[in-house]
Amino acid sequence: MTELYPKPDKPAQILDMNAFDQARSKVSHAVQRRLNNVGASSVLFYRQPIEMVFAKGAWMTAADGSEYLDFYNNVPCIGHCHPAVIEAVAQQMAKLNTNTRYLVNIVDEYIEKLKATFPAPLSNVVLTCSGSEANDLAMRLACKSTRGSGFIVTECAYHGNTAYVTQVSPSSLKNDTLPNHVVAIPAPSTQNYGADIEQGFANRVQAAIDELSQRGIKVAGLLLDSIFSSDGVFTHPNGFLHSAVEVIRRAGGVYIADEVQPGFARTGTHFWGFSAHAVVPDMVTMGKPMGNGFPMAGVITKPYLLEAFCEDVGYFNTFGGNPVAAAAGLAVLNTLASEGLQENARVLGNQIKAHLLDIAEHSSMIGEIRGSGLFFGIDIQAQGVPDAERTIQVIDRLREQKILAGAAGKQGATLKLRPPLCLTQAEAEFFLDGFRQVVLD
Known part of the structure; x- marks a missing residue:
């Protein structure tokens, strides 16, 4: 039977994006403990996973005292621990x-x-x-x-x-x-x-x-x-x-x-x-x-x-x-x-998107920027081609800037951003400053 619609190429695996990879990463005591407890079903973010101990509003705090602006987790939509x-x-x-x-x-x-x-x-x-x-x-x-x-x-x-x-x-x-x-x-x-x-x-x-x-x-x-x-x-x-x-x-x-x-x-x-x-x-x-x-x-x-x-x-x-x-x-x-969070998402989202588009004019690694409100997809590329490895590098470098982000897309080459709807102007600027540092270097 001839198919009217061919099967698509196999997409990138959602749980593999920005994930801990035992073959490529150092296994700490805490990571080994998790692997021993959960086994093959374990899913952790980052090549070097973060141990989180506290969260409030748009911020998460790690065991070493580092504070991260959360631009990834859409579960706490009105802010962590509201x-x-x-x-x-x-x-x-x-x-x-x-x-x-x-x-x-x-x-x-x-x-x-x-x-x-x-x-x-x-x-x-x-x-x-x-x-x-x-x-x-x-x-x-x-x-x-x-x-x-x-x-x-x-x-x-x-x-x-x-x-x-x-x-x-x-x-x-x-x-x-x-x-x-x-x-x-x-x-x-x-x-x-x-x-x-x-x-x-x-x-x-x-x-x-x-x-x-x-x-x-x-x-x-x-x-x-x-x-x-x-x-x-x-x-x-x-x-x-x-x-x-x-x-x-x-x-x-x-x-x-x-x-x-x-x-x-x-x-x-x-x-x-x-x-x-x-x-x-x-x-x-x-x-x-x-x-x-x-x-x-x-x-x-x-x-x-x-x-x-x-x-x-x-x-x-x-x-x-x-x-x-x-x-x-x-x-x-x-x-x-x-708290007027839908309007906050609209206003801040428009501002952030405008700044992202401006940054993209000066960065060869940014492709198309999409989204509405406080939900963005930013294509990351190398020489105009979607690049999953570079996307992971951007995510890792954002982490160095104390910003949490994720990945999406068929090639795993789209930066996915979803900050809490309680995001403030100052926090939006913190993100934009860090993003510039990563993509304009």
């Missing part, structure tokens, strides 16, 4: 923590406040403990409602680590090819689709639907990280997902927006990444920043999708939606509003 979350969690933990088989006011208070941030058609919430669980459930809902089993994702996507979700996470697979029911398509970039990203991406979605059909598989869903973070961060032009969503729905599939990375005001212009595309997803999955470090996640969906699923099987998660998680989540939503 007092509002600490107080809310402590008070609720001292009062009651149980499961959702009981009525607890703070759980429904949280869900209603969360729902208020979404378009009205999305009105049923199922709370889980991790984004992986949320995406797993969303995929199951999609299969039940569409009676299909095929999924379309981008070629460097990462959506989680359950057995089911790993199958739609190409950047997690080291040796295996994608299973027959999954088709991966290139990220929505000008490099892949030229000037008309919207139509080019929609055409690829249609080609993937056709390929699944040739394999005898009906499409169930289009599952997309709304900011394409693992693919290298793609945000513009606004609205480029609109036609692709129309294509998937005409084929009888649903659109699942994975907001684990871009959600909760990070893009500055919108509270949710999908909102920039003038579309209403059939389901939205959430995680990471939802509890600012307290493990919580969830799916919000149109009621008919949940009703169809529950005709066959119930869903209960012992820790999902517990009152302490609800307290943490409520504190996050309240703080985002009271």
